[in-house]
Amino acid sequence: MRALGFAARSLVRQPARATLGILGVAAVGALLFDMLLLSQGLLVSMRDLLEHSGWDIRVSAGDLPGRGPRVQNSLEVARRIAALPLVRSTLRVRMADAQIDRPSSTPIRAAFEGVSALSTTGADMHPPWTVTRGREARGPHEVVIDDRIAAALGVGPGGTITLRASCVSDRESLPPVRVDVAGIAEFPFAVSDEDAIGGTFEALQTACSGNVGDDADLLLVTSTGDSNETAAAIRTAVPDLRAMTNAEVVGRLQQTGFSYFRQISTVLTTVTVSFAVLLITVLLTVSVNQRLGEIAALRALGFSRSRVVADVLSESALIVGSGGLLSLPLGLLLASVLDRILKDMPGIPVELHFFVFESEALTIHIVLLVATAIIAALYPMRIVSTLPIAATLRAEVMD
Amino acid sequence: MKVNDNAAHAVVDARGVSRVFAMPAGPVVAVREVTLQICGGDHVAVRGPSGCGKSTLLHILGCVDAPSSGTLLFDNQDVSGLSDARRSRLRLRHIGFVFQRFFLLPMLTASENVELPLSEAGVGKKERQQRTRELLEYVGLASRADHRPSQLSGGEMQRVAIARALANRPRLLLADEPTGELDESTGAQIATLLDRVNRDGTALVIVTHDSTLASRAARVLLMRDGRIEGEQRR
Numbered sequence: 001m002r003a004l005g006f007a008a009r010s011l012v013r014q015p016a017r018a019t020l021g022i023l024g025v026a027a028v029g030a031l032l033f034d035m036l037l038l039s040q041g042l043l044v045s046m047r048d049l050l051e052h053s054g055w056d057i058r059v060s061a062g063d064l065p066g067r068g069p070r071v072q073n074s075l076e077v078a079r080r081i082a083a084l085p086l087v088r089s090t091l092r093v094r095m096a097d098a099q100i101d102r103p104s105s106t107p108i109r110a111a112f113e114g115v116s117a118l119s120t121t122g123a124d125m126h127p128p129w130t131v132t133r134g135r136e137a138r139g140p141h142e143v144v145i146d147d148r149i150a151a152a153l154g155v156g157p158g159g160t161i162t163l164r165a166s167c168v169s170d171r172e173s174l175p176p177v178r179v180d181v182a183g184i185a186e187f188p189f190a191v192s193d194e195d196a197i198g199g200t201f202e203a204l205q206t207a208c209s210g211n212v213g214d215d216a217d218l219l220l221v222t223s224t225g226d227s228n229e230t231a232a233a234i235r236t237a238v239p240d241l242r243a244m245t246n247a248e249v250v251g252r253l254q255q256t257g258f259s260y261f262r263q264i265s266t267v268l269t270t271v272t273v274s275f276a277v278l279l280i281t282v283l284l285t286v287s288v289n290q291r292l293g294e295i296a297a298l299r300a301l302g303f304s305r306s307r308v309v310a311d312v313l314s315e316s317a318l319i320v321g322s323g324g325l326l327s328l329p330l331g332l333l334l335a336s337v338l339d340r341i342l343k344d345m346p347g348i349p350v351e352l353h354f355f356v357f358e359s360e361a362l363t364i365h366i367v368l369l370v371a372t373a374i375i376a377a378l379y380p381m382r383i384v385s386t387l388p389i390a391a392t393l394r395a396e397v398m399d
Numbered sequence: 400m401k402v403n404d405n406a407a408h409a410v411v412d413a414r415g416v417s418r419v420f421a422m423p424a425g426p427v428v429a430v431r432e433v434t435l436q437i438c439g440g441d442h443v444a445v446r447g448p449s450g451c452g453k454s455t456l457l458h459i460l461g462c463v464d465a466p467s468s469g470t471l472l473f474d475n476q477d478v479s480g481l482s483d484a485r486r487s488r489l490r491l492r493h494i495g496f497v498f499q500r501f502f503l504l505p506m507l508t509a510s511e512n513v514e515l516p517l518s519e520a521g522v523g524k525k526e527r528q529q530r531t532r533e534l535l536e537y538v539g540l541a542s543r544a545d546h547r548p549s550q551l552s553g554g555e556m557q558r559v560a561i562a563r564a565l566a567n568r569p570r571l572l573l574a575d576e577p578t579g580e581l582d583e584s585t586g587a588q589i590a591t592l593l594d595r596v597n598r599d600g601t602a603l604v605i606v607t608h609d610s611t612l613a614s615r616a617a618r619v620l621l622m623r624d625g626r627i628e629g630e631q632r633r
Contacts, residue, residue, distance in 0.1 A: 002518070013506035297502030300463045301516050301563070302491020304484055390464035394454060397499055397576070 003307065007314035014287065018319065021283045025323020025369075026330055028276040032269060033331030033365050034338065034355060039265035041356040042258045043250055049188055049351055050246040053128055055091070055220035056227040059234060059243045063252070070094075071241060074216030075116075080237050082118040086223050086230040092116045092216040093128065094204055098165040098197055101176060102153055110149060110195040112165050113187070114204025114212070128220065129198045133157055134183025140202035144185040149195045157183050163197070167208035177206055188351035192343055261354070273368055280316055280376035288312060288380040295384055296392035308384045316377035324369040332357070409436040409472070410493075410570050410602050411460050416469030417625075418455050429455040431625040432469065439570060442597045443604045444613035447622030453606040454575055456622070460604060461494050461573045462486050474570070491520055495564030495601070499576035501556045503548040509559045510535060510544040516566040534562035538592060554585035561592060565601070572596060574605045578612055590615055 011018035059081065062068020071077055074092045082090045094114045099107040115127045127136075129144065134157025137144045143161070150156055159181045179199070190196035205212045223230035227245045234243035244252065254262070288295070295308055335355035342354045418430040429452045437443060437460065445453045458464035459471060462478050471478050473489060481489065490496075503512045510531045517527040535541045538558040548556050557577060564572055574593065578586030590612045597603040605612060613619050619631040 009504075009506040293500065294502050294504060297496070297498055298515075299487070300461065300490065300496045300498075301519075302487050302489075302494070302567075303519055304487040306484070307519065390455070390458035393458070393463070393498065393575075396502075397454070 003310035003314040004318070006311050007318050010287070010291075010311070010315055011318055017283055017287060021280060021319040022323040022326065024279045025276055025320050025372075026326035028272050028279070029324050029327025029365070029369060030330035030334050032272045032276070032368060033327055033361070034335045035265040035269040035272065036361040036364050037331070037335050037355040037357060039262050039269070040358060040361065041354050042261055042352065043254055044356040044358055045351075045353040046253060046258075047246065047250045048356075049349065050249060053188070053220075054126060054222065055128075055246075056223045057221040057231050057234065057243055057245055058249060059219040059221060059238070059241050060217070061241055063242065070215040070217055071219060073214055074219065075214055077238055077241065078116075078118050078216075078219055081219065081221060081234055084230070084233050084237055086225055086233050088222045088224045090118045091127065091220040092118075092201065093218050093220060094167075094201060094212060094215065095217045096165045096167045096204060096208060096212075098163050098207060100149060100153065100195075100197075101162040101164075108149055108152055108195055110145075110163075110197050111190060112143075112163075112197045112199070112204055112207060114199055114201045116201035127198060128189055129185040129187045129196070131183040131185045134181070137182040137199045137203060139200065140206045142180045142182040143197050143199040143203055144183045145181055145198075146187055146190065146196045147184055149197070150181075150184050155181050157181055163207055165204065165207035167204065167211045167213075175209065177209075179203065179206065186351075189349050191347050192350050193346045269368075273372055276320070276369075276372045277376045280319055280372065281379055283319070284312060284316055284377060284380040285383065287315070288383050292387065292392050293396035296387055296389045296396070299387065299389045300393065305385050308387075309381045312381045312384055313374070313377045316373045316380075320369050320373035320376070324366070327369075328362075328365075409438050410441075410474060411435075411437045412472040412475075413456075413460065413466075414470040414472070416459055416466035416471055418452070418459060418464065419467040428625050430459065430466070433625075433627055435460075435620070435627065437571065437602050437604060439602055440597070440600055441602045441604075442594075442615070442617045443602075444616035444619045445604065445606045445622060446608070446610075446613050446619060449608075451622045452625040453622050455625075457573050457575055457604065457606045460571075461496060462490055463496075491516060492567055493570050495567075495569035495572040497557070497560050497564050497572065497574035497577045499579040501548070501553075501560045501580070503556055503559055503563070505548050508545050508547055509540060509551065509555075509562075512548070512559055513562045513566055516563060520567050522567075530566065531562075534565055535559075537565075538562045552585070553581050554588055557581065557585075557589050558592065561589070561596065565596065569601060571602045571604070574603070574607075576607055576609075577605060578607065578609050586612065 061071050078090045078092050081087055092115065096112045098110045098112040100110055101107050131144055153161060155161060160178050161181060162176045162178050164176045185198055187196035231243040231245050298308060339353055339355045413433055413435045415432045415434055416430060417428060417432050420427045420429055433456060445456065447453050455464065459466050462473060465479065478486060513531045513534050514527050517530055535544050538561055540555060540558050543551060543555060578589050581589060586609065593603060594615055605616065607613050617633050620627050621629040
């Protein structure tokens with residue numbers, strides 16, 4: 001009987017201890033797995049979100065797209081960017097606060113995204129939302145709305161809504177305007193606690209009674225080739241603005257807000273791994289100490305030191321391996337619950353996830369569990385490897 | 400290292416071996432300059448009062464403890480310079496141990512317990528199973544092969560332990576109080592079995608307080624204060 005089979009029998013011999021160890025590792029492993037998913041989840045999710053939007057480069061006046069001052073003379077800027085040979089298309093995006101009237105109830109607050117496209121290649125451009133019902137909004141009197149607004153107002157494609165937007169100041173008092181609902185759309189960048197409306201720049205002008213001006217919050221650019229080269233060309237063309245590729249945006253977020261999650265996950269990962277090591281070390285040490293006589297007898301019968309050490313290591317590997325296997329479904333379940341809770345925080349885009357499965361996280365999880373099995377077994381392995389055979393046999397008889 | 404002298408026929412040859420334990424109150428000499436030869440087919444009993452060094456001598460002869468001074472030859476080979484791994488291999492191949500408390504592994508069946516040393520020695524599965532069947536038949540427990548130790552009586556457990564000790568056909572079988580945990584009748588059965596093992600060619604050294612068991616041996620060594628004070632031959 002080899003070490004692994006021997007270890008399996010040892011575990012079966014003490015089912016309570018084995019169950020405790022496996023469940024302990026499963027619980028700790030689930031937390032560990034979640035921390036690994038969290039450590040990269042936001043970045044991976046944001047990267048996916050940016051890449052799936054179809055836009056390579058974001059041009060803004062501030063450090064991060066959509067934050068800070070607006071891009072002045074955005075139409076002229078968009079034309080200069082669109083004229084660059086590496087640029088396929090440019091989309092100006094202007095955000096505004098809007099209120100949608102509803103009968104006998106408080107108005108719905110929403111973010112209005114107005115967009116205006118420039119294409120040098122005639123390529124088909126899509127706005128930063130996806131129409132799920134109806135069609136795209138066109139012209140100055142059509143918008144698309146999100147599902148929640150549609151449900152709250154009971155309107156769908158072909159219906160109308162009354163809204164007032166604030167494009168310059170929160171204290172504007174603009175007359176309400178009626179616009180047609182062309183479709184229902186998903187707004188992946190809309191935050192979870194805010195509803196969203198989308199339309200053309202002209203539609204936003206209509207809602208703001210012409211007060212939009214020529215400012216844009218950001219410009220979205222698609223390139224014909226390498227996005228880094230295109231971003232560099234844009235920086236040369238409009239040196240006052242910041243042009244960031246998707247990777248640069250993710251990198252920037254990694255350095256700023258998202259780094260907190262990474263730090264938290266690193267601390268919690270360390271704590272969970274330490275707990276797992278302590279748990280297994282204690283269980284194995286107790287088990288080994290209860291079997292010192294048997295181990296000494298095996299050594300007397302000719303079992304080598306490396307063999308009894310391998311038995312202990314195999315036992316550790318079986319406990320951690322079984323618990324680790326259980327930890328994966330547990331961790332995924334826990335991650336989905338935690339993700340729902342965290343996404344309810346204000347200011348989080350609806351399509352952004354905190355916990356994202358990546359094969360790299362699974363690999364690190366496995367590596368950490370293997371390390372846990374080895375480190376946890378070090379002390380009990382030392383006990384059996386340095387066990388004085390004769391003294392132990394003598395002590396067992398004395399007992 | 401092979402030693403060529405007139406003791407070449409001895410399985411184990413202790414020459415002036417002593418064993419001193421360092422204790423907080425000062426060194427304790429458990430075995431004092433014992434010179435002893437155990438030859439193939441010998442049946443030796445070691446008697447003496449508790450604490451006189453019988454078990455320590457047995458452990459030295461079985462290469463699980465090293466003498467503080469003196470020389471121990473096993474099969475004419477000085478074992479003092481052997482690494483732990485080679486000593487383990489020596490014990491596995493050539494020495495069998497029977498303990499007072501049996502030390503069978505409770506999670507394994509009788510046949511699995513017997514099979515363990517064979518497996519450790521790298522014996523193939525088919526041969527292991529064949530040898531295990533033979534050994535359990537030899538000790539009269541063929542029908543209990545699939546029973547775990549908890550399902551066996553004390554005498555049956557000791558029989559399994561003897562079968563396990565014989566698994567790799569050792570030249571020397573060492574038994575430390577093999578009847579110490581058994582009633583008189585069961586002890587007599589174990590003594591009969593050990594006699595048979597010896598008759599079949601295995602050198603046998605038994606440490607015991609049991610005068611009946613000791614009286615079956617061809618040589619009885621009397622120990623006191625770590626010394627062999629006398630030897631009775633039958």
